[in-house]
Amino acid sequence: MLALRRSAGLARRALHTTARLHIDRHAHEEHERPGYAIPTPFWERALLGVGSALGLLVNPSRGDLLSVLTQVSSFPNIDQLVEQMRATHEGRRLLVARPSINTRTVDLDALWALPDGTFGKEWVRWLRANRVGPDGRCEARHMPTLETRYVIQRYRETHDFYHVLLGMPTSTLGETVVKYFEMAHMHLPVAALSALGGSLRLANDDRRALAQRHAAQHTAQLQQLAPWAVRLGRNVRLPLIGIEWERRWEQPLDALRAELGLDEPPPVVLDVLQAPERTHRARTQVAGRRFFGWPSKVWERHGHKDARHDTRRAAPAGPPADSS
Known part of the structure; x- marks a missing residue:
């Protein structure tokens, strides 16, 4: 005490x-x-x-x-x-x-x-x-x-x-x-x-x-x-x-x-000490750039349709090897 x-x-x-x-x-x-x-x-x-x-x-x-x-x-x-x-x-x-x-x-x-x-x-x-x-x-x-x-x-x-x-x-x-x-x-x-x-x-x-x-x-x-x-x-x-x-x-x-005058209890009791959840933002990488949030969802669906932004394309084949 x-x-x-x-x-x-x-x-x-x-x-x-x-x-x-x-x-x-x-x-x-x-x-x-x-x-x-x-x-x-x-x-x-x-x-x-x-x-x-x-x-x-x-x-x-x-x-x-x-x-x-x-x-x-x-x-x-x-x-x-x-x-x-x-x-x-x-x-x-x-x-x-x-x-x-x-x-x-x-x-x-x-x-x-x-x-x-x-x-x-x-x-x-x-x-x-x-x-x-x-x-x-x-x-x-x-x-x-x-x-x-x-x-x-x-x-x-x-x-x-x-x-x-x-x-x-x-x-x-x-x-x-x-x-x-x-x-x-x-x-x-x-x-x-x-x-x-x-x-x-x-x-x-x-x-x-x-x-x-x-x-x-x-x-x-x-x-x-x-x-x-x-x-x-x-x-x-x-x-x-x-x-x-x-x-x-x-x-x-x-x-x-x-x-x-704020002593009326709430009808729904929330956990006031609960740690807030971390926000998870959708992200994707297109043409070497990283996008967050809703634009990333658009790129995920439509970005690959444009050949300029298609990062999943296979690398172009090089010249044939010289067999001589």
Whole structure:
């Protein structure tokens, strides 16, 4: 018992020391650099939005495309998100200090030393189990003002916290459920687009499973989890964008869920600590070049019909040997 208290005390001191050491090393400093922002008129936002949305349908793991889509689609609703942050004392403090959440500003080892069941400890456990990290989410070059840039940065940096609160993994199903939750709570178009795209991908996965005579269960699970996530998103007691999560590392996760009104258990329990499956991309080699994804399937079927791209042809016979 004494050793547990001592480790918790060391963790708290490390957290406070980390905050002091990195107080001037926040990602918003990049947003304030002259020439950082890119003026984006409506037609450019429309092209960027369509292109990034189509790209994410093909490859949902493209974080750069998700960042662009989040920014260009948020213009109609970003002011509402700023007002949500201004509505609480914590949110107003965030707008003044503009802290970041990444490996430079948060000591993950100190959080791991916290007692089991605390928000900070469970967040790091989720990060390690799902093989993800908190870095690389501060891009906001298409937002017009310093406030909107920081709000988008904060929205992207705190996305993983919603996974922990809802008990959702990083699978397609888990991400889609979280997007339904964000859509209901924050009313951002990117959340609605992501929820729609995720639902379509799950339906397609189930179609493939049925074609291969495997059990198709993702759509049925989503039909139970999506209404639950929407209901929780509408009934959250505090604007999540305005919560100072850095002051809640040591709070028990169950108490935090109860405070926010997120303590209703999900109708389908997913394994939040299950390691994500590796994506297997089809590939083939044609004419000395390697192709990945759906183009490889096209080459496999049609590439050999063109003699220029037929790598399976026998090598041309050389001149007859001189028998003399």
